Amino acid sequence: MKTQLTRRVLLPAAAGALASCARAPEPPRQPSPIAVLKAQGYATDLLPLLRRGAQECGLDARGKRVLLKPNLVEFDHKTCINTHPAVLAATVELFRSLGAADVRIGEGPGHRRDTLFLAEEAGYMEAVPRFESLFVDLNRDDVSRRPGFLHDDSIYLPNTALQADLIVSLPKMKTHHWAGATLSMKNYFGLVPGAVYGWPKNPLHYAGIDRSIVGLSRIFRRNFAIVDGIIGMEGNGPIQGTPKSSNVIVMGADLVAVDATCCRIMGIDPTKVNYLGQASDLGNLDESQIPQRGERIDAVHQRFQLIDQFSHLRLG
Amino acid sequence: MPVSAPATPLEQLAAARNADGGWGYFPGRSSWLEPTYYAKLALHPDGISTQSWNLIRSWQLPEGGCRPNNTVKEPNWTTALFVTLHCLRQQSGPPFHAGLNWLLEARGAESSLLRRAANRLWSIEKNYRPNLYGWNWFPGTHSWIEPTVHAMVALQLALRLNPGLDASLQDRLRARLALAQEMLLARRCNDGGWNYGAPYSLEVELPSYPETTALALIGLQQARLREFDRSLDKATAWLESRPSPLAEAWLHLALRIHGRPVPPLRAISTRDNLLLALRELAAGPNFRLLKVGSA
Numbered sequence: 302m303k304t305q306l307t308r309r310v311l312l313p314a315a316a317g318a319l320a321s322c323a324r325a326p327e328p329p330r331q332p333s334p335i336a337v338l339k340a341q342g343y344a345t346d347l348l349p350l351l352r353r354g355a356q357e358c359g360l361d362a363r364g365k366r367v368l369l370k371p372n373l374v375e376f377d378h379k380t381c382i383n384t385h386p387a388v389l390a391a392t393v394e395l396f397r398s399l400g401a402a403d404v405r406i407g408e409g410p411g412h413r414r415d416t417l418f419l420a421e422e423a424g425y426m427e428a429v430p431r432f433e434s435l436f437v438d439l440n441r442d443d444v445s446r447r448p449g450f451l452h453d454d455s456i457y458l459p460n461t462a463l464q465a466d467l468i469v470s471l472p473k474m475k476t477h478h479w480a481g482a483t484l485s486m487k488n489y490f491g492l493v494p495g496a497v498y499g500w501p502k503n504p505l506h507y508a509g510i511d512r513s514i515v516g517l518s519r520i521f522r523r524n525f526a527i528v529d530g531i532i533g534m535e536g537n538g539p540i541q542g543t544p545k546s547s548n549v550i551v552m553g554a555d556l557v558a559v560d561a562t563c564c565r566i567m568g569i570d571p572t573k574v575n576y577l578g579q580a581s582d583l584g585n586l587d588e589s590q591i592p593q594r595g596e597r598i599d600a601v602h603q604r605f606q607l608i609d610q611f612s613h614l615r616l617g
Numbered sequence: 618m619p620v621s622a623p624a625t626p627l628e629q630l631a632a633a634r635n636a637d638g639g640w641g642y643f644p645g646r647s648s649w650l651e652p653t654y655y656a657k658l659a660l661h662p663d664g665i666s667t668q669s670w671n672l673i674r675s676w677q678l679p680e681g682g683c684r685p686n687n688t689v690k691e692p693n694w695t696t697a698l699f700v701t702l703h704c705l706r707q708q709s710g711p712p713f714h715a716g717l718n719w720l721l722e723a724r725g726a727e728s729s730l731l732r733r734a735a736n737r738l739w740s741i742e743k744n745y746r747p748n749l750y751g752w753n754w755f756p757g758t759h760s761w762i763e764p765t766v767h768a769m770v771a772l773q774l775a776l777r778l779n780p781g782l783d784a785s786l787q788d789r790l791r792a793r794l795a796l797a798q799e800m801l802l803a804r805r806c807n808d809g810g811w812n813y814g815a816p817y818s819l820e821v822e823l824p825s826y827p828e829t830t831a832l833a834l835i836g837l838q839q840a841r842l843r844e845f846d847r848s849l850d851k852a853t854a855w856l857e858s859r860p861s862p863l864a865e866a867w868l869h870l871a872l873r874i875h876g877r878p879v880p881p882l883r884a885i886s887t888r889d890n891l892l893l894a895l896r897e898l899a900a901g902p903n904f905r906l907l908k909v910g911s912a
Contacts, residue, residue, distance in 0.1 A: 412813045414828065414863060415828075415861040415862065415863035415864065415892075417889070418861035418862060418863065419861075422861075438642070438643075441642035441643070441649075441891075442646075443641075443646055443647045443688070444686075444688055444689065445688065446688065446689075446690070457688070457689055478818075478819055496642070496649060496651065496685060496686075497685060497689055497693065497755070498693075498754060498755050499693070499694065499753070499754020499755055499758070499761065499764065500754070500761075500763070500813065501761075501813065501814075503753065503754060503755065503758035503759055503761070504755050504757070504758055506758075507726070507757060507758050537819075537821060541821060608819075610819075
């Protein structure tokens with residue numbers, strides 16, 4: 302097969318090379334426990350499972366203002382683009398039971414402007430009691446300017462996200478046609494306000510998707526992730542791919558370690574995923590630094606189909 | 618105990634006005650240009666108070682572009698809304714001209730020589746013509762359907778409502794409008810509707826959406842093409858399929874502008890000021906404000 306020299310190949314490589322040159326020596330880091338939990342389906346009671354994962358990861362949410370950030374992109378009944386409503390509903394209950402002071406749900410979809418309608422179509426209103434009173438459209442929230450995005454640049458971000466004590470990324474386990482995989486870190490694109498940057502948030506693409514993923518993760522450092530991998534998406538994700546059953550939920554506080562673990566489950570080598578390589582100073586990528594709780598990766602491993610441009614990411 | 622009658626949408630909208638004269642996206646939130654613009658159109662721009670007008674004017678930057686609210690320091694796509702409001706209020710002073718010139722200078726970054734060369738050399742996207750550009754949401758990025766349409770409406774109204782504009786300026790406006798019209802037509806999806814950006818990504822055909830199809834039809838209201846019927850029929854079909862409240866409003870507005878019959882808008886309950894205002898604009902007599910007339 303003829304390899305095309307494209308922007309997709311050249312720009313991430315150049316950015317990665319520059320980032321690795323500029324990086325300071327990494328300090329010794331604590332291990333990042335990650336819980337990999339088997340879930341048979343969305344109809345089962347997910348709350349006990351999430352409680353177990355939270356305990357395994359040492360999650361403490363007492364007294365915290367928590368923002369749950371699902372991945373709400375598009376509604377298409379033929380596929381599975383969004384975080385499943387059952388996962389979101391169980392997560393709301395989890396954080397309430399853990400003593401969070403305030404639990405909100407926020408999302409700023411990348412191209413759909415009618416966020417509340419999207420949430421309704423996706424089944425969120427039915428699944429989460431009083432959903433509307435908990436929900437913030439992050440595309441149209443009031444904003445504040447934050448420095449430190451991509452070195453010298455600043456970025457406007459929604460006050461609801463900036464004021465949260467803990468942001469819980471609730472992505473779907475999916476492949477992505479620009480980034481390779483879209484997991485807990487890429488999910489933070491939905492924190493960027495469309496009212497300032499548009500639908501889609503094209504400045505993030507211009508700055509470089511990988512760099513922007515890492516840039517946002519540098520700003521939001523109080524995180525937890527619960528990845529919906531019960532049914533993920535493979536192939537031409539994040540919208541036009543095909544459903545892939547993995548029957549797994551992945552949880553952890555270190556988003557780099559969470560995404561690296563998800564990649565390994567998906568049959569992707571996380572060290573070859575550009576944004577993860579650039580984020581190695583933010584969390585643990587190395588398997589030896591990720592104590593696995595729950596299932597072993599080889600017990601839940603799936604081979605997610607990759608589009609040709611990302612075939613080089615295949616693990617082993 | 619007597620129960621007061623529920624407020625009409627227009628009363629609800631009027632009551633949601635902030636103390637500074639603007640509207641937030643939701644009641645009690647800080648004012649932004651976009652919901653303020655739609656609120657003013659729904660309530661009629663003749664009725665803009667001095668306070669509201671001063672607030673809108675305060676968002677214009679020295680170079681002519683407008684920032685979308687008090688916090689944001691950079692101009693963006695809302696400059697088109699600022700220019701449209703000036704046109705509708707027959708305000709043609711320096712702020713109007715500065716805004717108009719900013720819009721004329723703004724363009725999708727795909728039009729840059731570097732981007733065009735890269736596209737040609739590396740075949741980044743087939744079926745894509747970066748020489749046909751419109752307007753972006755934020756400076757330095759690509760052209761997209763929605764901001765292009767807002768800018769087209771502003772420029773079309775500037776031509777229609779300001780016959781005294783300098784001839785060379787009129788020529789520049791017409792040239793940008795012709796280019797934007799060509800861009801919209803080139804980006805139409807195979808089903809006759811429009812996606813947010815282009816009809817293909819990575820050589821995969823993209824679906825069209827009701828909101829962007831309606832917006833494109835508003836931008837193309839001066840394009841009298843026979844093949845347009847397919848797009849208008851698609852918009853009509855969407856309107857009959859219970860789309861989102863936002864899509865319904867845009868479709869309603871677009872079809873009315875094109876003289877197509879529309880069913881009444883569904884009754885909804887919302888705290889979303891922009892949605893409330895847009896639906897009132899689409900259903901009421903003020904939809905004509907965005908009817909730019911024949912070319």
